[in-house]
Amino acid sequence: MDKLIINFTPTGMIPTKDMTPHVPVTINEIVEDVHRAYELGITMTHIHARDEKTGVPTYKKEVYAEMIAGIRKYAPDLVICTSLSGRDFNTIDKRGDVLTLEGNLKPDMGSLTLSSLNFNKVASMNAPSMIEDLASLMKSKGIVPELEVFDVGMINFGKFL
Numbered sequence: 839m840d841k842l843i844i845n846f847t848p849t850g851m852i853p854t855k856d857m858t859p860h861v862p863v864t865i866n867e868i869v870e871d872v873h874r875a876y877e878l879g880i881t882m883t884h885i886h887a888r889d890e891k892t893g894v895p896t897y898k899k900e901v902y903a904e905m906i907a908g909i910r911k912y913a914p915d916l917v918i919c920t921s922l923s924g925r926d927f928n929t930i931d932k933r934g935d936v937l938t939l940e941g942n943l944k945p946d947m948g949s950l951t952l953s954s955l956n957f958n959k960v961a962s963m964n965a966p967s968m969i970e971d972l973a974s975l976m977k978s979k980g981i982v983p984e985l986e987v988f989d990v991g992m993i994n995f996g997k998f999l
Contacts (some may be wrong), residue, residue, distance in 0.1 A: 869908035919947035
């Protein structure tokens with residue numbers, strides 16, 4: 839094998855400090871976790887932004903900008919994918935906020951979940967129009983979609999797109 843992609847996600851939308859003190863939720867904690875993983879050989883990271891005060895997920899591009907800037911300082915070649923999750927935010931202006939970053943702060947990729955789905959206590963809502971709008975926005979900005987597939991129906995929608 840000539841190339842290997844190792845995608846590291848330091849935190850998701852759910853883990854909290856109450857669940858485990860080891861989960862990174864602040865910008866600095868996430869940047870440092872990515873830094874340690876980069877030293878071990880990751881080639882890509884999928885990041886989720888958290889509100890600095892509450893630790894809950896946020897869509898705000900300013901938070902992503904700080905994370906991306908921190909990561910790019912030591913890993914300019916690392917592929918950075920940002921979460922565009924529909925679990926907590928379901929408007930194009932919120933989900934696509936991070937996609938408006940430019941220059942060195944622009945993410946290389948954005949997650950594109952290809953259907954709605956249920957998690958333990960919450961649904962991730964991804965109407966076809968939302969998926970198409972996010973895909974269109976990514977295409978216009980030169981950001982590559984990371985296709986998130988959880989069942990075969992999602993593969994079908996991916997082919998449709």
